[in-house]
Amino acid sequence: MTAKQTLLQELPTDLERGRLPKHVAVIMDGNGRWAKRQGLPRIMGHRRGVDALKDLLRCCRDWGVGALTAYAFSTENWGRPLEEVEFLMTLFERVLRQELREMMQEDVRINFVGNLGALPRSLQTEIDRAVTATQQNQGIQFTVATNYGGRQEILQACRAIASQVQAGQLEPDQIDESIFERHLYTAGICDPDLLIRTSGEMRLSNFLLWQMAYAELYITDTLWPDFDRTQFHQALVAYQQRDRRFGKL
Numbered sequence: 001m002t003a004k005q006t007l008l009q010e011l012p013t014d015l016e017r018g019r020l021p022k023h024v025a026v027i028m029d030g031n032g033r034w035a036k037r038q039g040l041p042r043i044m045g046h047r048r049g050v051d052a053l054k055d056l057l058r059c060c061r062d063w064g065v066g067a068l069t070a071y072a073f074s075t076e077n078w079g080r081p082l083e084e085v086e087f088l089m090t091l092f093e094r095v096l097r098q099e100l101r102e103m104m105q106e107d108v109r110i111n112f113v114g115n116l117g118a119l120p121r122s123l124q125t126e127i128d129r130a131v132t133a134t135q136q137n138q139g140i141q142f143t144v145a146t147n148y149g150g151r152q153e154i155l156q157a158c159r160a161i162a163s164q165v166q167a168g169q170l171e172p173d174q175i176d177e178s179i180f181e182r183h184l185y186t187a188g189i190c191d192p193d194l195l196i197r198t199s200g201e202m203r204l205s206n207f208l209l210w211q212m213a214y215a216e217l218y219i220t221d222t223l224w225p226d227f228d229r230t231q232f233h234q235a236l237v238a239y240q241q242r243d244r245r246f247g248k249l
């Protein structure tokens with residue numbers, strides 16, 4: 001943590017505690033460009049990206065944001081060069097192993113969303129271990145989207161519901177939003193109030209398509225490894241200035 005960040009451990013006085021987002025989602029984009037600008041290989045950007053995520057998680061906990069969901073790897077990211085994909089999988093595994101103790105100390109409850117069964121076996125083992133170990137923690141709900149695709153998530157929910165209908169356990173008329181949501185990977189987690197995307201890209205990239213229906217969008221040109229508490233503070237100030245109407249007047 002930098003000196004400036006240490007100063008920001010308490011909720012800044014210009015933010016209203018009662019109007020903080022309950023759930024922040026983040027598309028951590030721009031690691032590769034960050035590395036390129038420093039003349040480093042792309043993987044160094046991913047390494048630094050982990051530090052930025054750790055600090056954001058701590059900051060959310062310090063400031064009382066109850067849930068953070070981070071997009072770590074999309075179903076489309078398999079299309080990257082094999083070396084980069086392999087590096088990322090190994091990085092996720094190592095970080096999970098190294099950070100478990102700290103997550104326990106900081107009362108973090110971690111869970112994962114995505115098609116986890118297609119991840120390397122050794123990563124699945126670390127995921128299971130971390131999810132099980134932290135499941136009683138209550139400081140913050142931390143969700144990592146890994147091999148996640150919003151369309152795939154919706155499709156697998158449809159398949160599961162169709163099977164129930166076929167088995168005679170459910171009538172088509174009974175399918176409503178709450179039944180549908182129970183079949184999403186995010187069952188039990190409230191929808192994000194605020195989506196932050198770094199590196200200036202104005203798109204969702206297949207992230208939480210259903211859940212984001214009424215999220216406030218905040219896009220910053222800052223590249224992910226440079227996203228710190230000061231930047232998060234700015235995002236929250238912008239969020240608190242929004243008028244969330246949900247279609248009403």
Ligand code: IPE
Pocket residue numbers: 028029030031032033034072073074077088199
């Ligand atoms: C985001 O950074 C991290 C992942 C997608 C895993 P990128 O790797 O997309 O970085 P840019 O967008 O190429 O700069």
Ligand code: IPE
Pocket residue numbers: 027028029030071072073074077201203205
């Ligand atoms: C979105 O970033 C996925 C993650 C941050 C994990 P990408 O870099 O993959 O998105 P696109 O390709 O710019 O849409």
Ligand code: MG
Pocket residue numbers: 029030031
């Ligand atoms: Mg990118």
